[in-house]
Amino acid sequence: MSKTPAKSPGARGSLKARSPIASEEEREQALRDYKVTIEYKHLKSHAPGGVYLIPSMNDLRHFFGIIFVRRGHFTNGIFKFQLRLPPRYNDANMWPEITFSSHVFNPYVDPKTGQLDIKSTYPSWDPTRHYLVTVLTFLKKIFYAKTVKDASANPEAKTLMETEPNEYQKRVDACVRESQKAVFVNETGSTTKVTDEQLAHRVLIDLLKQNVQDPAQVSKAAILSMIDHASKV
Known part of the structure; x- marks a missing residue:
């Protein structure tokens, strides 16, 4: 009769050591998930005016959003975006990521990727002070900003805004018209269908x-x- 090889004490010890660590990680991730749901619930009454954010159907950390701009350079612009949270969001320096689906000619938006430069204003992310409402407020602010000293995502837009305001406004007007034409073009999987x-x-x-x-x-x-x-x- 064959015998099952005995496990060494070292092997048993390593199994016991790994188990509690894995369950602790799961508990920590569950807490992060819970905090995300609380933050989103908070947005229902505290989201900045004109900004709408709806979770995707398949991912707790993926949102679709839209902003209606009422005044300033981007008056009547309707810009769509996606917001993604890293798996360890709610840890220090785990920034949200916002990418515009609409073309946005703005000093804070990368013209190639559409990504909002959050780190220029928030070089560190403190989960005890910074939340979803924080980044959405910043998103709205870039459309109304009159000074852009800390912006670096689009140097051309920044230079035109500071030195050739009329040319800057022409470029902005073009992207506003483009956003209006594309408002009813809905992305696949988007929860903000208009x-x-x-x-x-x-x-x-x-x-x-x-x-x-x-x-x-x-x-x-x-x-x-x-x-x-x-x-x-």
């Missing part, structure tokens, strides 16, 4: 959030007045 009706609803909701405390009490005349004012800004 239709004519959805677009109108989002614009109205955004206006209501910015101008009234109780949307249920606002009159039709007041809504029409807000739309007229927004179209002239």
Whole structure:
């Protein structure tokens, strides 16, 4: 009768040593996942106006987003983007990554990849102070910024903005028109699919959030007045 070879004490010891480490890693990852869900829930009431973010169907750390720009250089721009979180997001220096699907001519956006240069403003990422709302607020800010001293992603855009503002505005206007034409072109798998009706609803909701405390009490005349004012800004 053959005998099963006995495992050495060293082998048994190494198995026992690996098991607790693996389970501890799983617990830590589960905690990271939970923090992501809490941050996203927080966005429902704290996301910057005009910015919408929806999780993908298959990945907790992959989001599709869209921003409606209301004033400034990029007035009436509708820019789509994707946001991805690294597996160890919520650890120190684990930056979110935002990539624009729309073309954006901006000093903070790489013209080749569409990636937003988050590290220029946040050279270190502190999970006790920086959250999803932080990076979305920064995303919105780049469309309204009047000074771009720390920007380095698109040197051409930065130079034109600082030395040839008229030429810069022409380039910006071109990308705004492009964004408007592509607004109903939806990426495969995107959870931010836009239709004519959805677009109108989002614009109205955004206006209501910015101008009234109780949307249920606002009159039709007041809504029409807000739309007229927004179209002239």
